[in-house]
Amino acid sequence: MKILVIEDDADMREIIARSLRKERYVVETAETYRAARAKAMGYEYDCLLLDIMLPDGNGLDLLAELQRAGRRTNVIILSARDAIEDKVKGLDLGADDYLAKPFHLAELHARLKSVLRRRRGGERLLRCGNVTADPEHFRVEVEGRPLELGRKEYDILVYFLNRPGRLVEKQTLAEAVWGDHIDQADNFDFIYAQMKNLRKRLKDAGATIEIKTAYGFGYKLAEL
Amino acid sequence: MRLTHVFALRFSLLASVVLACWSVFFYFTLMDEVNDEMDDSLEDYAEHIIRRSLAGEPLPAQPGGTNNQYYLRPVSAAYAENRPHIRYEDREVYIRLKKEREPARVLTYIFQRDDGRFMEIEVSTPTIDKEDLRHAIFFWIVFLYGALLLTVVGINLWVVRRNMRPLRALLSWLDRYQPGTKETPPDSRTRIWEFRRLNEAMKQFAARNEELFEQQKTFIGNASHEMQTPLAVCQNRIEMLLEDEKLTEAQMAELVKTLHTLERLSRMNRSLLLLCRIENKQFAETEAVDFNALAESLLADFRNAFAHKHIAVEAEERATLRLEMNRELAATLLSNLLKNAFVHNVSGGRIRLTLTATALRVANTGTPGPLDAEHIFDRFYHSPGKASSTGLGLALAQAICKRYGLRLDYSYEEGLHVFTVRRVNKS
Structure with missing residues (x-):
């Protein structure tokens, strides 16, 4: 998998590239609009991670240019501007996803994975161990048998299936599943209650995955 | 007088x-x-x-x-x-x-x-x-x-009133004036030198004010915008470090704490950016938002998250409240008010949410005694001892209300802190 990271901030570029390489992606970087244009037009990439604000141009223009040239590349926009207008414009211009800075690396990986999965086509199911989830129909199956889950339980499971093996911190999970407005909760017992139910249901259904508590501040999805 | x-x-x-x-x-x-x-x-x-x-x-x-x-x-x-x-x-x-x-x-x-x-x-x-x-x-x-008094005072009042018209126009403009609205003082053609000077001075003052306001807005916007990337870098570096298998649990706990602080900072930054965007009249698309439905889903989440505080929540829906506004902002408004009611509540406290066809009222128990109504909607106004709050929630709520011509008021009634959002009748 070959990814082009277009980002003008050197630190940001380095971190994204390093984190992607760790996941065994092949990573190319570009720091200006011109460099990005040359690379994106000249080579094939599985996905572009595109910063909108570049020193010598606007990332959205690059999107438009790629579209005009008829190059079908997956693009995830990374922007410091969390504005709906930008999001809509970017998605209209053919971007696959939009991620506002600052973001969690785990989130970037999950989005990237989902974009690449869509690119391969067909396979829309999330799979880990003997558990599969169909995000389009809100269905979960264990070894082919349907598993009934509460809404939050389902959201939590899908969140983890998108990030297998990654440490997810409690607060991040709360904000992802319950919403940003949960940011000031000073006690995360409510997650624990949902987690307990979810674990029990997975275990009872004979799933070969488990959401483990990690170091008292987070959770991790692991295959048994 | x-x-x-x-x-x-x-x-x-x-x-x-x-x-x-x-x-x-x-x-x-x-x-x-x-x-x-x-x-x-x-x-x-x-x-x-x-x-x-x-x-x-x-x-x-x-x-x-x-x-x-x-x-x-x-x-x-x-x-x-x-x-x-x-x-x-x-x-x-x-x-x-x-x-x-x-x-x-x-x-x-x-x-x-x-x-x-x-x-x-x-x-x-x-x-x-x-x-x-x-x-x-x-x-x-x-x-x-x-007789003398009546005549003299009467004549004087009449003369003064007639000649003070430019001053009255200016005063009523000052009453209405809000920085950022780009409203210039009334152009009164008067022969009175003092009033001409005053009007001139007012015009300059308003222009200067607008300029400063604009500059401040741009500055806040740019500053928070420029901070996003460094914040992201810090956060992501710590996340990468957390994946290091060689770390001890204590080290990880420290890192997670740092991460939380950084997240708070970036939340604050996001809120500031949001404030700027609201004040810049972005969020153009609107729809009739059903606040009853919105309140229901938010309350469920908050009840869940604050279950350990054992807060009794009553929702009284007298009518359906529908307001023509941006959905995202409506959610931000309501969630900020509700979050406020939960976060600043006491264990075993109460929250009463009332919805009518024209108003929304959130009343909650909390620290006894009224809050400083003057400054409660100011940016970074903190109630003491709440480290996790950004101090921007109510400022945001206020900005959203202003944007849609709603009124947000605070009052202290029978031991409850009450926030009311009211539709202002446009006549």
Whole structure:
């Protein structure tokens, strides 16, 4: 998998590239609009991670240019501007996803994975161990048998299936599943209650995955 | 107190003092003049009688028609010794013609006849009743004062009102003025130099204010925007470090704490950016947002998240509240108000949410005593001891309300902190 990271901030570029390489992606970087244009037009990439604000141009223009040239590349926009207008414009211009800075690396990986999965086509199911989830129909199956889950339980499971093996911190999970407005909760017992139910249901259904508590501040999805 | 009122009051006070002095002066001058005239005629009368008496001519009979009268009588040498020989007095005299006592001017002479005998002559003429005069003067002065005052104050009020119109226009503009609205002061064409200057100064002030406001907005926007990337870098570096297998649990806990702080910072930053965008009139697309449904889903989440606080939540839906606004902002508004009610609540407290067709009311228990209503909606206004709050939640709610012409008020009623969002009727 070959990814082009277009980002003008050197630190940001380095971190994204390093984190992607760790996941065994092949990573190319570009720091200006011109460099990005040359690379994106000249080579094939599985996905572009595109910063909108570049020193010598606007990332959205690059999107438009790629579209005009008829190059079908997956693009995830990374922007410091969390504005709906930008999001809509970017998605209209053919971007696959939009991620506002600052973001969690785990989130970037999950989005990237989902974009690449869509690119391969067909396979829309999330799979880990003997558990599969169909995000389009809100269905979960264990070894082919349907598993009934509460809404939050389902959201939590899908969140983890998108990030297998990654440490997810409690607060991040709360904000992802319950919403940003949960940011000031000073006690995360409510997650624990949902987690307990979810674990029990997975275990009872004979799933070969488990959401483990990690170091008292987070959770991790692991295959048994 | 208004300028015209101050003017009228000061004028009446000053006028009353001046008029009082003037009336006293008037009375005494008048009395002086009257006495002078009377004394002259009394002297003539007395001299006429004395001359006759000395010449041995018959004395005139008591005059008919006038009420002047005289007494002539001999007195002893000792009596004459002990008294001044000319005396003027005001006293009541019995008038024989009228058979009653009346106030009179009395002149008394003591003179010596050729034969060495002393005679006393007393001539009197009825005079004006001074008490009556004083009353009359007092009455007319008061009347004059009243009439004068009414006219002068009336004329002045009218003149001032007419000429102060540019000032009033300016004042009412100042009342309405809010920085950032780009409203310039009213252009009143006045010939009065002071008002022209004032209007000019106001215009400059407004322009300068707008400029500063714009600069500040741009600065906040740019600053928070520029901070996003470094924040992301810090956060992501820590996340990468957390994946390191060699870390001890204690080290990880430290890193996670740092991450939380960074997240708080970036939340604050996001809120600031959001504020800027609201103030810049972004979020153009609107829809009729059903607040009842929104409240239901948010309350469920918050109840869940704050279950450990055992807060009793009552939702009273008297009607469906639908407001034409951006959905994202509506959610931000309501979630900030509800979050506020949960976060600043006490264990075992209460929250009461009331929805009507025109208003939304969130009442909650919390620290006893009203909050500072002046500053509660200011940015970074913190209630003490709440480290996790960004201090921007209520400022955001306020900005959203302003954007859609809603009113957000705080009050403290029966031990509850109450926030009310009201639709303002646009007439």
